[in-house]
Amino acid sequence: MTKNISLTRYLVEQQRSEGHIPSQxxxxxxxVARACKSISQAVNKGDLGEVMGSAESENIQGEMQKxxxxxxxxxxxxxxxxxxxxxxxASEEMEGIYVVPNRYPQGEYLLLFDPLDGxxxxxxxxxxxTIFSVLLKPEGAGVSEQDFLxxxxxxxxxxxxxxxxxxxxxxTVGDGVAMFTLDREQGxxxxxKENIKVPEDTIExxxxxxxxxxxxxxxxxxxxxxxxxTDGPRAKDFNMRWIASMVGDVHRILTRGGVFMxxxxxxxxxxxxxxxxMYEANPMSWLIEQAGGAATNGKxxxxxxxxxxxxxxVSVILGSKNEVERITRYHHEA
Ligand code: AHG
Ligand code: MN
Ligand code: MN
Numbered sequence: 216m217t218k219n220i221s222l223t224r225y226l227v228e229q230q231r232s233e234g235h236i237p238s239q240x241x242x243x244x245x246x247v248a249r250a251c252k253s254i255s256q257a258v259n260k261g262d263l264g265e266v267m268g269s270a271e272s273e274n275i276q277g278e279m280q281k282x283x284x285x286x287x288x289x290x291x292x293x294x295x296x297x298x299x300x301x302x303x304x305a306s307e308e309m310e311g312i313y314v315v316p317n318r319y320p321q322g323e324y325l326l327l328f329d330p331l332d333g334x335x336x337x338x339x340x341x342x343x344x345t346i347f348s349v350l351l352k353p354e355g356a357g358v359s360e361q362d363f364l365x366x367x368x369x370x371x372x373x374x375x376x377x378x379x380x381x382x383x384x385x386x387t388v389g390d391g392v393a394m395f396t397l398d399r400e401q402g403x404x405x406x407x408k409e410n411i412k413v414p415e416d417t418i419e420x421x422x423x424x425x426x427x428x429x430x431x432x433x434x435x436x437x438x439x440x441x442x443x444x445t446d447g448p449r450a451k452d453f454n455m456r457w458i459a460s461m462v463g464d465v466h467r468i469l470t471r472g473g474v475f476m477x478x479x480x481x482x483x484x485x486x487x488x489x490x491x492x493m494y495e496a497n498p499m500s501w502l503i504e505q506a507g508g509a510a511t512n513g514k515x516x517x518x519x520x521x522x523x524x525x526x527x528x529v530s531v532i533l534g535s536k537n538e539v540e541r542i543t544r545y546h547h548e549a
Pocket of ligand 3: 284
């Protein structure tokens with residue numbers, strides 16, 4: 216990549232020629248990118264900063280919070296509350312929505328995020344990230360939690376930033392998927408890949424195998440067939456990866472294909488799954504679809520699910536189209 220197109224220039228050009236990005240949305244995406252740069256700095260400090268370890272508190276989902284979960288959440292809120300582009304924010308780490316305070320102008324967008332994805336990987340120095348999703352606030356005065364409960368198909372922008380060996384921002388505004396690498400000397404995100412395509416076929420799957428005994432029959436069937444390799448009905452050998460950071464797994468799939476599953480399982484039968492629809496499944500599903508892949512909960516397209524609550528969980532199967540269609544078919548056949 217020699218053209219040295221910054222995120223700013225990419226967004227301006229998208230706004231000018233493609234008409235995808237109104238100026239308020241452009242500002243929003245720039246601000247989110249700036250917040251991600253700042254989170255990347257904090258992550259990079261590791262044991263040299265006050266950023267590692269547990270915060271000794273629980274979030275609304277009953278999960279222990281790490282210091283970085285809270286730091287990342289604060290960075291995103293502070294960066295986004297004053298610009299006039301947002302009406303409110305919602306986060307995996309906050310119980311209710313965060314309405315932009317009265318002292319700032321209110322904009323027409325809603326921002327949702329998983330401030331720090333892959334918290335269990337912080338101390339072990341494995342890739343983690345920030346996932347975000349942008350919706351338009353429905354018309355009408357004020358803003359409420361109800362305004363956020365829109366299907367993923369309504370997103371106007373979505374993306375994530377992965378803090379790994381490189382810091383990479385991945386974005387869609389509904390016109391394909393672009394990747395930007397953080398140039399630390401320049402302090403800006405530079406376009407490094409465009410028109411990302413997820414191969415339709417793959418021989419790589421990602422699932423936490425330790426949950427195997429709790430899975431539903433269609434998931435068991437699919438993984439069993441993969442494991443049988445050349446001796447089984449698929450007649451080819453499969454490879455397996457599980458990073459335990461969805462951002463890392465999705466980034467691999469956008470880079471070279473594959474299928475990712477965090478399905479419903481019998482451990483907590485009343486929960487539809489582990490991952491969160493609004494902060495994880497929706498933005499990642501849209502990115503994957505924009506790159507030619509597919510995303511379902513086993514039965515239906517994730518982006519078509521009408522959310523009933525902010526912290527709703529969902530079963531997730533996404534990645535290379537033909538594999539996702541196969542797993543979805545196994546669910547319908549069961
Ligand atoms: P978070 O750190 O935001 O809570 O998300 C972790 C998620 C996801 O990133 C990952 O795919 C999955 O949880 C890992 O779960 P297991 O530890 O059950 O494998
Ligand atoms: Mn997460
Ligand atoms: Mn998180």
